[in-house]
Amino acid sequence: MFDLAARGTTARDWHRRLTVAGLDAELVTVPEPQLTGWIEALPPAFGELASRRHVGWRVAAVGPEHAVLALRACAVEAGLMDAELHLHADRRTHRRVYCPHCGATTLAAGDRFRCAGCARTLLVHDHVSLSSGRYLGSVDTPDAAPGAAR
Numbered sequence: 001m002f003d004l005a006a007r008g009t010t011a012r013d014w015h016r017r018l019t020v021a022g023l024d025a026e027l028v029t030v031p032e033p034q035l036t037g038w039i040e041a042l043p044p045a046f047g048e049l050a051s052r053r054h055v056g057w058r059v060a061a062v063g064p065e066h067a068v069l070a071l072r073a074c075a076v077e078a079g080l081m082d083a084e085l086h087l088h089a090d091r092r093t094h095r096r097v098y099c100p101h102c103g104a105t106t107l108a109a110g111d112r113f114r115c116a117g118c119a120r121t122l123l124v125h126d127h128v129s130l131s132s133g134r135y136l137g138s139v140d141t142p143d144a145a146p147g148a149a150r
């Protein structure tokens with residue numbers, strides 16, 4: 001169970017209920033200042049964690065959307081199925097955005113941002129890949145804005 005800088009008590013409440021029921025539940029708390037570094041280190045760390053678990057293992061997470069999506073992507077990569085995931089995004093502060101021009105992932109706070117890889121100014125689209133946990137970016141042009149007249 002992951003409390004990813006969650007604003008409420010949901011993860012702690014879930015953990016308490018499972019513990020009271022006598023179930024084995026581990027609560028991992030990631031404070032807000034460590035969240036970005038935690039996400040960057042997540043793919044190998046989650047793979048290692050998953051390799052030590054058995055069939056029937058469940059993952060629950062609460063926190064900002066970009067962190068929950070990143071965790072979901074790692075869980076699916078490790079072989080977990082949607083039925084084994086209980087995820088709740090409690091807010092959107094940033095979006096992890098994929099740049100199709102250079103392949104970089106940038107943590108963007110707004111709809112337009114500078115790609116961390118190629119420095120192009122990109123526009124964030126509503127399309128999110130659940131397999132990678134990233135939104136799609138494209139070069140910001142007047143015609144690229146979502147809903148722009150064509």
Ligand SMILES: [Zn+2]
Nearest residue numbers: 099102115118
């Ligand atoms: Zn780029």
